[in-house]
Amino acid sequence: MTPPAANTQATAAPAPLAQSAAEREQHSVQADLVAVLVAVTGGQPRILTTQAGETLPAGPFTANHRSLQASLRAWVETQTHHPLGFVEQLYTFADRDRSQELGMRAISISYLALTRELDDAGQAQPGWQDWYRYFPWEDWRSGAPAMLGQRIAPALQAWAAQATGKAAASARWERACVTFGLEGSDWNEELVLQRYELLFEAGLVAEAWRDGMAAPQGQTLLGTAMRNDHRRILATGMARLRAKIKYRPVVFELMAGSFSLLQLQQTVEALAGRSLHKQNFRRLIEQQALVEETGEISSQGAGRPAKLFRFRRNVLVERAVAGNKLPLARG
Amino acid sequence: MTPPAANTQATAAPAPLAQSAAEREQHSVQADLVAVLVAVTGGQPRILTTQAGETLPAGPFTANHRSLQASLRAWVETQTHHPLGFVEQLYTFADRDRSQELGMRAISISYLALTRELDDAGQAQPGWQDWYRYFPWEDWRSGAPAMLGQRIAPALQAWAAQATGKAAASARWERACVTFGLEGSDWNEELVLQRYELLFEAGLVAEAWRDGMAAPQGQTLLGTAMRNDHRRILATGMARLRAKIKYRPVVFELMAGSFSLLQLQQTVEALAGRSLHKQNFRRLIEQQALVEETGEISSQGAGRPAKLFRFRRNVLVERAVAGNKLPLARG
DNA sequence: GTACTTATGCTCAGGTTTAGCATAAATCCC
DNA sequence: GGGATTTATGCTAAACCTGAGCATAAGTAC
Numbered sequence: 135m136t137p138p139a140a141n142t143q144a145t146a147a148p149a150p151l152a153q154s155a156a157e158r159e160q161h162s163v164q165a166d167l168v169a170v171l172v173a174v175t176g177g178q179p180r181i182l183t184t185q186a187g188e189t190l191p192a193g194p195f196t197a198n199h200r201s202l203q204a205s206l207r208a209w210v211e212t213q214t215h216h217p218l219g220f221v222e223q224l225y226t227f228a229d230r231d232r233s234q235e236l237g238m239r240a241i242s243i244s245y246l247a248l249t250r251e252l253d254d255a256g257q258a259q260p261g262w263q264d265w266y267r268y269f270p271w272e273d274w275r276s277g278a279p280a281m282l283g284q285r286i287a288p289a290l291q292a293w294a295a296q297a298t299g300k301a302a303a304s305a306r307w308e309r310a311c312v313t314f315g316l317e318g319s320d321w322n323e324e325l326v327l328q329r330y331e332l333l334f335e336a337g338l339v340a341e342a343w344r345d346g347m348a349a350p351q352g353q354t355l356l357g358t359a360m361r362n363d364h365r366r367i368l369a370t371g372m373a374r375l376r377a378k379i380k381y382r383p384v385v386f387e388l389m390a391g392s393f394s395l396l397q398l399q400q401t402v403e404a405l406a407g408r409s410l411h412k413q414n415f416r417r418l419i420e421q422q423a424l425v426e427e428t429g430e431i432s433s434q435g436a437g438r439p440a441k442l443f444r445f446r447r448n449v450l451v452e453r454a455v456a457g458n459k460l461p462l463a464r465g
Numbered sequence: 466m467t468p469p470a471a472n473t474q475a476t477a478a479p480a481p482l483a484q485s486a487a488e489r490e491q492h493s494v495q496a497d498l499v500a501v502l503v504a505v506t507g508g509q510p511r512i513l514t515t516q517a518g519e520t521l522p523a524g525p526f527t528a529n530h531r532s533l534q535a536s537l538r539a540w541v542e543t544q545t546h547h548p549l550g551f552v553e554q555l556y557t558f559a560d561r562d563r564s565q566e567l568g569m570r571a572i573s574i575s576y577l578a579l580t581r582e583l584d585d586a587g588q589a590q591p592g593w594q595d596w597y598r599y600f601p602w603e604d605w606r607s608g609a610p611a612m613l614g615q616r617i618a619p620a621l622q623a624w625a626a627q628a629t630g631k632a633a634a635s636a637r638w639e640r641a642c643v644t645f646g647l648e649g650s651d652w653n654e655e656l657v658l659q660r661y662e663l664l665f666e667a668g669l670v671a672e673a674w675r676d677g678m679a680a681p682q683g684q685t686l687l688g689t690a691m692r693n694d695h696r697r698i699l700a701t702g703m704a705r706l707r708a709k710i711k712y713r714p715v716v717f718e719l720m721a722g723s724f725s726l727l728q729l730q731q732t733v734e735a736l737a738g739r740s741l742h743k744q745n746f747r748r749l750i751e752q753q754a755l756v757e758e759t760g761e762i763s764s765q766g767a768g769r770p771a772k773l774f775r776f777r778r779n780v781l782v783e784r785a786v787a788g789n790k791l792p793l794a795r796g
Numbered sequence: 797g798t799a800c801t802t803a804t805g806c807t808c809a810g811g812t813t814t815a816g817c818a819t820a821a822a823t824c825c826c
Numbered sequence: 827g828g829g830a831t832t833t834a835t836g837c838t839a840a841a842c843c844t845g846a847g848c849a850t851a852a853g854t855a856c
Contacts, residue, residue, distance in 0.1 A: 162494065162496075163495075241574075308783075411815070411816095412834085412835095413815090418813095435833080436822075437831085439833085744804075768800085769801080769854090770853060
């Protein structure tokens with residue numbers, strides 16, 4: 135008996151329906167792939183962009199590949215010359231404002247993928263941007279960003295006050311406080327998407343003022359805008375990654391073959407946008423046996439040299455799940 | 466200043482490309498929606514099926530709605546006459562084995578949705594099935610299912626032994642142990658999909674023997690099969706829901722307006738496929754202030770009457786995230 | 797009224813997490 | 827060379843969370 139091949143990419147389509155060419159045309163859509171391609175370089179989280187930083191890399195989904203994932207992987211790997219360590223589908227967006235004149239709708243299937251920015255020669259590649267350029271309020275590594283109290287909180291308070299009715303106004307403000315960690319609420323780094331959506335609703339990001347509407351004068355527009363909702367897709371990817379690093383050992387896909395524990399920690403901090411307690415971080419990593427010593431010792435920089443480690447790839451088998459909770463620092 | 470509407474469903478498509486009709490045709494796909502519609506009735510987890518339980522409800526994605534989610538919601542609500550409390554996109558599958566003769570690929574966008582099976586009159590609706598019919602090994606509420614040791618473990622061991630090479634064989638077996646909680650590994654109820662995929666690879670589910678291949682004689686085929694990878698989609702939905710109930714208060718979408726804590730617990734147990742420690746369960750629920758007393762008291766059945774509670778809808782605002790970890794019982 | 801069933805309050809023992817203290821081993825700078 | 831500075835690393839007390847179980851309350855079944 136020969137077992138069949140894995141069905142990882144096998145069909146998921148519903149039962150076939152007899153349908154005419156016209157019906158087929160009516161139900162056909164144009165599908166595109168959009169990638170949030172993340173690296174961490176020099177302690178900064180970076181994303182690959184196109185069009186001078188205004189869009190995420192995107193391309194039509196072509197029927198040449200086995201699956202969506204294979205399609206994306208092939209396409210990105212030719213662009214970046216780097217193998218993708220980790221690929222995960224994010225979300226499928228559809229929209230009827232676009233492409234309608236063609237009689238078809240466009241569907242965007244978005245993916246999160248992890249890689250490294252520098253090629254093996256250490257050469258910088260074009261198109262990479264710091265992701266905090268688009269979300270400056272998300273970087274809490276040196277404490278709460280000043281813009282949060284100076285610009286965002288007042289603007290949100292004004293927006294809340296505009297609601298019709300006292301109840302609606304206080305509901306708005308409560309939502310703002312929870313999402314942005316205002317007035318005693320804790321900052322939750324995973325709410326990237328919710329924060330962006332809230333700013334959108336409040337008219338505080340440029341994307342909210344398209345379609346011919348001019349932004350109001352003197353209005354505070356936050357962060358660098360992107361075209362076509364790509365910033366929302368980026369927010370989705372950031373949120374997913376920030377959640378994922380806490381229970382899955384995916385950070386290692388962003389690391390070189392060997393690394394010090396500080397480098398590892400800084401990579402996590404870059405993604406999470408928070409600083410971590412050093413001793414607890416190493417305890418967690420070592421306790422879970424995620425890494426093993428290479429025997430080498432780093433020599434660079436000031437301070438006592440650090441042992442170098444490598445990721446124990448075996449943990450991916452040993453524990454299909456567990457992994458890697460983050461000890462987040464309070465202050 | 467009038468803030469713009471929320472962009473919850475706004476465009477995510479990439480920059481427009483000039484393209485000919487032929488190119489459009491080449492990149493066009495047929496999109497379908499597939500729903501994993503879950504309810505819990507009488508302490509049993511149920512899913513809505515069609516075609517005598519062989520498929521999940523599915524339909525073409527039509528351009529009449531604002532968004533994918535709206536499309537799904539409208540379509541399901543007309544079918545079930547029940548409002549959908551919670552809808553979440555699961556995954557988008559694509560496949561090139563199907564529909565290729567049409568020159569188009571089919572894409573299936575799958576959703577998880579929670580509702581209640583009985584309408585307000587308490588009438589049973591047709592098409593609902595117990596989900597453990599398709600995954601009998603997933604129900605650990607009365608301890609480890611007998612079939613696990615009697616049929617699954619031996620079959621997987623045989624499959625592992627078939628691998629070429631000792632290393633490959635022991636890697637297979639290790640994977641089987643981790644996924645199915647064999648040989649000292651803990652059972653992890655969230656690995657529904659991984660288990661199904663493993664059984665597929667090992668040729669232990671009927672779906673693995675399609676395409677004209679007959680299943681080997683005397684082979685143990687597990688659970689009730691579905692068409693078109695729908696069982697894989699169901700596994701995806703079960704896994705997602707089992708994960709989600711631990712950190713988001715979604716169970717309440719499956720409950721009636723008022724309920725006892727035991728009913729709530731049994732609903733969670735039905736989904737998780739495990740039994741919980743009663744006192745700890747209530748401690749957790751009350752501690753998090755997820756519910757409030759209605760003042761009423763249940764009278765039904767034996768034993769001391771229970772206080773009735775209702776979900777505090779406000780927590781959805783108060784804590785955009787937190788919520789609801791499960792106190793899983795050991796034995 | 798006794799047995800049984802379910803509801804509910806409370807507590808103990810471990811484990812995990814947070815927050816620091818303390819020390820080691822380099823470089824920096826004069 | 828030697829103190830200041832930087833980074834690495836070991837260790838621990840206190841707070842908090844979680845699993846497990848005892849004990850009691852308040853009904854139904856017979």
